[in-house]
Amino acid sequence: MSISPVQAARQELSGFKGQLIGPEDSGYDEARTVYNAMIDRRPALVALCTDPEDVALVVGFARDHGLPLAVRGGGHHGAGLSICDDGVVLDLSLLKDIEVDPAARTVRVGGGCLLGEVDRATNEHGLATPSGIISTTGVGGITLGGGLGHLTRKCGLAIDNLLEAELVLANGGRVRANADENTDLYWAIRGGGGNFGVVTSFLFRLHEVSTVVAGPTFWPVELGAEVLAAYRDFILHAPRELGGFFLFGSVPPGPPFPEEIHLQKVCGVVWCRIGDDTDAAARDMAPLLDALPAPLLHGPAPMPLPAIQSAFDGVYPPGDQWYWRADFVDEIPGEAVELHAKFGAELPTWKSTMHMYPIDGAVHDLAPTDTAWSYRDSNWASVFAGVDPDPANADVVKRWSIDYNDALHPYSAGGAYVNMMMDEGQESVRASYRDNYARLARVKADRDPANLFRLNQNIEPAASD
Incomplete structure (x- = not known):
């Protein structure tokens, strides 16, 4: 190409209604910035799309010019897979339509929406769809990878509530995928990530969830082994209405936390019990609390669901x-409990954390082959997250995360949740899909045979016979 991609796009995409941003334009640095500051990439072109027609034009431009194509929703993924060097970033952040149908209990969501925007819109009607714990996360990325969060035990994953999606495919075609149309695609996008096209619209099922009893219970980190062992034995037998993920972390240095415990290393549970009945919530939590020493802090209280959904926004x-x-x-044996306690006590920075999300309950109601998300028989999804604002600590937090994961991986089910992986290669991707990988590769070969959509946790197209 004798001229730059942004110059070519401006010449060729005459019908494009959005904004085309290149390295020489003001706003370029903002347009290429993603959530994780460890990622610093310089695309040749950022295309802010306004509608599916814009999306199709950008997909065709990248395809026809042989340019790498990254698709950006919220830009939250740890590996920075929504940004690329020297290629095209298709930015969906202007696709913000949200249409709640209270009678049908559905919400239609544009591909550029953030979780908090959807939470606020649905909460006005006393309804919610399950997904995530940080409200600034993009709906698109978290949904296509699975979508677990506070409501998972009762309401399932985001993909379990995905009724329909509208996509732009690699060939520029626009399709609808649901239980009756393009069923292969509907199966694949429920856990298979952004491998099959650009989703411009999602239709989700809604549940009657408005107020919840939510908040943390913290114990000193020195009790890590005791608290994790008790939690392990408790949570899988708790009522489905009770969500609660285990964590190692530090108490944030600000309200509403008491000043005397600010920055103290802790272990604990972040609760979210559906409904406003504090007595029922106390009864549901009691078996764990009664089995352990008195906590440093027990903070669950009634609140609108969007409040707990956004509670981590200020910290992160x-x-x-x-x-x-x-x-x-699948299981957390005693040896794994002790290793967790060891690494939890060695948090390298106050923002670093380990979360253990329960994925039993409603997640187990589907079989491993019902959607692309295959770990329906596992009980937890764990994430080891080294975090710090200072670039000087990047190697320190990375080393802690890797060492922690390496120590615990022998006790794992063998794969990982793709929304919480870095760019770890094909072996890790295959392990994350297990027996579903071969079917995903066949759908990929049919829908994206040239692997245009490869800047993701990539599923390679199956070889032709």
């Missing part, structure tokens, strides 16, 4: 250095 704003590793977990 854009611009921190992140390095993630992850595993699916």
Whole structure:
């Protein structure tokens, strides 16, 4: 190409209604910035699309010019897979339509929406769809990878509530995928990530969830082994209405936390019990609390669901250095409990953390082959996240995450949740899909045979016979 991609796009994409941004334009640095400040890439072109027609034009431009194509929704993924060097970034952030149908209990969501925007719109009607724990996360990326969060035990994953999606394919075609149309694609996008096209619109099922009893219970980190062992034995037998993920972390240095415990290393549970009945919530939590010493802090209280969904936003704003590793977990034997306690006590920075999300309950109601997300028989999804605002600590947090994961991986189910992986290569991707990988590769060969959509946790097209 004798002229730059942004110059070529401006000449060729006459019908494009959005904004084309190149390295020489003001706003370029903002347009190429993603959530994880450890990622610093320089695309040749950022295309802010306004509608599916814009999306199709950009897909065709990248394809026809042989340019790498990254698709950006919220830009939250730890590996920075929504940005690329010397290629095209298809930015969906202007696709913000949200249409709630209270009677049908559905919400139609544009591909550029963030979780908090959807939470607020649905909460006005006393409804919610399950996904995530940080409200600035993009709906698109988290959904296509699975979408677990506070409501998972009762309501399932985001993909379990995905009724329909509208996509732009690699050939520029626009299709609808649901239980009756393009069923191969509908199966694949429920866990298979952004491998099959650009989703411009999602239709989700809604549940009657408005107020929840939510908040943390913290114990000193020295009790890590005791608390994790008790939690392990408790949570899988708790009512489905009770969500609660285990963590190692540090108490944030600000309200609403008491000043005397600010920055103290802790272990604990972040609760989210559906409904406003505090007595029922106390009864549901009691078996764990009664089995353990008195906590440093027990903070669950009634609140609107969007409040707990956004509770981590202030702790983890854009611009921190992140390095993630992850595993699916079937069981947590005593040896694993002790290793968790060891690494939890060695948190390298106050923002670094380990979360153990329960994925039993409603997730187990589907079989491993019902969607692309295959770990339906596992009980937890764990993430080891080294985090710090200072670039000087990037190697420190990365090393802790890798060492922690390496120590615990022998006790894992063998694969990891793709939304919490870094760019770890094909072996890790295959392990994340297990027996579903071959079917995904066949759908990929049919829908994207040239692997245009490869800047993701990539599923390679199956070889032709």
